[in-house]
Amino acid sequence: MRNRRFVxxxxxxxxxxxxxxxxxxxxxxxxxxxxxVPGGIxxxxxxxxxxxxxxxxxxxxxxxxxxxxxxxxxxxxIGRLAICGTVNDLAMMGATEPLGLACAAIIEDGFLxxxxxxxxTSMRDACTEANTTIITGDTKVMRHGELDRIAITTTGIGLxxxxxxxxxxxxxxxxxxxxxxxxxxxxxxxTRGELALxxxxxxxxxxxxTMIRRALAxxxxxxxxxxxxxxxxxxxxxxxxxxxxxxxxxxxEPAVPVRDDVRAAGELLGIDPLIVANEGKAVIGLRPEIxxxxxxxxxxxxxxxxxxxxGECIADRPGSVIVETGFGRRLLAEPEGELQPRIC
Amino acid sequence: xxxxxxxxxxxxxxxxxxxxxxxxxxxxxxxxxxVSVMHVCGSHEQAIAKFGLRAGFPPELDVIMGPGCxxxxxxxxxxxxxxxxxxxxxxxATYGDMLRVPGTSLSLADAHGAGARVEVVYGVAQAVELARxxxxxxxxxxxxxxxxxxxxxxxxxxxxxxxxxILSAHKYIPPVMEIVAEMPGTKIEGFLAAGHAATITxxxxxxxxxxxxxxxxxxAGFEPLDILAGLVRLVELIGEDTPxxxxxxxxxxxxxxxxxxxxxxxxxxxxxxxxxxxxxxVPNGNLRLRDEFAQWDARRRFDIDLAPLWDHAPxxxxxxxxxxxxxxxxxSPHDCGLFGRECTPDNPVGACMVSAEGTCKIWxxxxxxxxxxxxRRRA
Numbered sequence: 001m002r003n004r005r006f007v008x009x010x011x012x013x014x015x016x017x018x019x020x021x022x023x024x025x026x027x028x029x030x031x032x033x034x035x036x037v038p039g040g041i042x043x044x045x046x047x048x049x050x051x052x053x054x055x056x057x058x059x060x061x062x063x064x065x066x067x068x069x070x071x072x073x074x075x076x077x078i079g080r081l082a083i084c085g086t087v088n089d090l091a092m093m094g095a096t097e098p099l100g101l102a103c104a105a106i107i108e109d110g111f112l113x114x115x116x117x118x119x120x121t122s123m124r125d126a127c128t129e130a131n132t133t134i135i136t137g138d139t140k141v142m143r144h145g146e147l148d149r150i151a152i153t154t155t156g157i158g159l160x161x162x163x164x165x166x167x168x169x170x171x172x173x174x175x176x177x178x179x180x181x182x183x184x185x186x187x188x189x190x191t192r193g194e195l196a197l198x199x200x201x202x203x204x205x206x207x208x209x210t211m212i213r214r215a216l217a218x219x220x221x222x223x224x225x226x227x228x229x230x231x232x233x234x235x236x237x238x239x240x241x242x243x244x245x246x247x248x249x250x251x252x253e254p255a256v257p258v259r260d261d262v263r264a265a266g267e268l269l270g271i272d273p274l275i276v277a278n279e280g281k282a283v284i285g286l287r288p289e290i291x292x293x294x295x296x297x298x299x300x301x302x303x304x305x306x307x308x309x310x311g312e313c314i315a316d317r318p319g320s321v322i323v324e325t326g327f328g329r330r331l332l333a334e335p336e337g338e339l340q341p342r343i344c
Numbered sequence: 345x346x347x348x349x350x351x352x353x354x355x356x357x358x359x360x361x362x363x364x365x366x367x368x369x370x371x372x373x374x375x376x377x378x379v380s381v382m383h384v385c386g387s388h389e390q391a392i393a394k395f396g397l398r399a400g401f402p403p404e405l406d407v408i409m410g411p412g413c414x415x416x417x418x419x420x421x422x423x424x425x426x427x428x429x430x431x432x433x434x435x436x437a438t439y440g441d442m443l444r445v446p447g448t449s450l451s452l453a454d455a456h457g458a459g460a461r462v463e464v465v466y467g468v469a470q471a472v473e474l475a476r477x478x479x480x481x482x483x484x485x486x487x488x489x490x491x492x493x494x495x496x497x498x499x500x501x502x503x504x505x506x507x508x509x510i511l512s513a514h515k516y517i518p519p520v521m522e523i524v525a526e527m528p529g530t531k532i533e534g535f536l537a538a539g540h541a542a543t544i545t546x547x548x549x550x551x552x553x554x555x556x557x558x559x560x561x562x563x564a565g566f567e568p569l570d571i572l573a574g575l576v577r578l579v580e581l582i583g584e585d586t587p588x589x590x591x592x593x594x595x596x597x598x599x600x601x602x603x604x605x606x607x608x609x610x611x612x613x614x615x616x617x618x619x620x621x622x623x624x625x626v627p628n629g630n631l632r633l634r635d636e637f638a639q640w641d642a643r644r645r646f647d648i649d650l651a652p653l654w655d656h657a658p659x660x661x662x663x664x665x666x667x668x669x670x671x672x673x674x675x676s677p678h679d680c681g682l683f684g685r686e687c688t689p690d691n692p693v694g695a696c697m698v699s700a701e702g703t704c705k706i707w708x709x710x711x712x713x714x715x716x717x718x719x720r721r722r723a
Contacts, residue, residue, distance in 0.1 A: 270700060272394075322716060325395045325396040326354070326356035326359070327400070327568045328395055328398065328716075329396040329399035329400075330395075330396035330399065330716070331710060333709040
């Protein structure tokens with residue numbers, strides 16, 4: 001990895017924003033001293049999860065903590081997010097049939113029981129959609145003010161006959177996104193704060209495993225890289241895939257599906273839909289010969305109707321992402337820090 | 345479909361044809377060295393960077409960003425005044441961009457971190473609303489060019505509450521163009537003027553400038569096609585003998601401009617000489633509240649004590665900051681030893697790295713001006 005950034009004395013918000021600062025923190029603090037997984041994928045790969053070889057298959061494990069403000073938002077809530085986030089991380093590794101989830105909830109003193117029940121109802125619904133369930137859990141309650149209402153951590157396990165890493169791209173491969181980008185991030189930003197933006201933006205939070213299963217069934221070994229573009233959005237996901245694979249991704253910006261209302265809110269706030277979180281989308285690297293077949297398979301799924309091939313990989317400028325804007329070319333910026341709406 | 349319906353604001357085909365024309369015109373000048381033109385607006389640079397227009401600019405043309413970011417040209421003592429007020433217990437409201445602009449020893453964000461009350465607002469009206477909900481003194485630290493200054497002026501004419509006042513760091517663009525044009529060693533042969541500012545001032549405001557400096561000015565909008573069309577005309581005018589002002593943004597800008605807005609602006613503000621950060625003392629470049637609005641002028645309302653801030657020596661890094669030369673078009677961010685190393689958006693040394701309209705921030709975000717003209721698409 002190119003990351004030569006040095007982690008400072010204090011961990012600030014930018015280290016949780018999913019960009020280069022967070023990768024530096026993981027490399028320099030968390031992953032230091034933990035070994036690789038022989039024959040599988042461990043922490044040092046910094047993939048969506050780990051893969052342990054078991055017989056001729058892999059046990060895939062992933063964990064994710066969820067904090068979101070507000071906890072109920074248009075299109076979902078923290079509960080749905082907690083299930084989908086982990087189910088999707090498993091799916092991105094090739095484990096599309098989760099064996100089960102563990103769930104730890106940390107709750108602030110005074111939290112309403114009705115809110116908790118609402119969250120758990122949506123967790124059950126999301127589990128039903130993903131055809132999985134919660135099999136164990138843990139509960140802590142903290143004093144008032146020690147936590148902002150609630151944090152939920154989910155851990156998932158699943159089996160995969162072939163693990164799909166996020167670094168398998170080579171020149172000539174195509175890049176597919178499974179639908180419109182920026183929906184979740186802009187819905188949350190528009191809900192928050194004093195902007196009083198009146199929009200109908202809705203989060204895309206959804207479990208992707210059944211759609212990914214179709215893609216893998218059609219594409220087989222031609223599906224060479226997958227990532228869910230959560231924090232940092234499509235920009236971060238493409239940067240990471242390009243960097244780890246040692247290729248340049250050329251993104252055809254006009255081909256990237258973006259809802260009109262998301263684009264409008266983004267222009268108003270000065271925030272590019274490419275750099276905000278998605279919670280129900282995947283970026284998939286495909287060998288060119290199976291790209292169209294996988295696109296058709298994904299479009300046949302209700303969550304994949306707007307899927308599109310949005311780019312290809314080249315050998316020039318490895319590690320970078322070039323945007324063909326339709327008007328010219330630029331390098332795609334990797335998002336850093338907290339998103340602040342532009343002021344003027 | 346009617347012909348009108350087919351007209352597209354963002355039409356790549358038109359952009360390609362304008363880009364080709366721009367290359368033709370620039371080549372037709374027949375120069376050995378690239379010809380340099382300057383725009384004076386962060387929104388122009390944002391659009392150029394975001395749409396990747398530079399990859400299509402011909403090598404014969406150098407498009408430089410000048411002092412077009414109001415946050416960046418806010419002088420250090422002006423930031424110090426806001427910080428001092430905040431530390432004196434006054435609630436200071438300002439745009440989010442201003443928060444992290446370094447002062448002599450502190451930024452407003454630092455003051456906030458140390459317990460001062462600093463509020464981010466999205467506009468002056470929100471600061472007035474804040475003043476209405478409290479008996480606390482609310483000072484709006486007002487930055488921005490003539491466009492934003494009109495909004496500030498309108499609020500004062502509407503008689504804001506008595507606990508509200510303005511710390512004006514408003515600046516006026518036309519005078520600084522004179523400064524840049526007169527800088528020794530300047531290579532600038534034409535200006536692309538900002539369409540939104542000209543909506544207020546009218547394009548006529550540039551006529552005297554053109555007469556004095558014999559440099560053409562083209563007023564341009566902010567869509568990619570606006571910018572390309574404006575540059576084509578600018579390069580054409582450079583090739584002609586008689587420099588003049590041309591309006592390439594006629595759907596918004598007239599010769600006279602918005603007379604009502606001008607009346608509001610000059611009723612409340614008067615031009616005053618003042619320093620622009622890193623650039624120079626600009627005669628008539630600052631906007632000061634007229635005497636009849638003294639009761640809302642934070643400088644006259646409060647005794648602002650800057651001494652405690654100036655007792656700390658300025659950080660050594662600031663001395664190396666090249667924001668001034670960068671905004672004057674003499675240096676590029678890559679000429680600055682701090683760029684991307686000590687000075688990043690997370691940890692800015694100069695104001696140009698703070699604002700979304702600052703040259704350094706835009707270069708940092710979009711990777712500067714990488715040469716992406718030749719990229720092999722097939723492996």
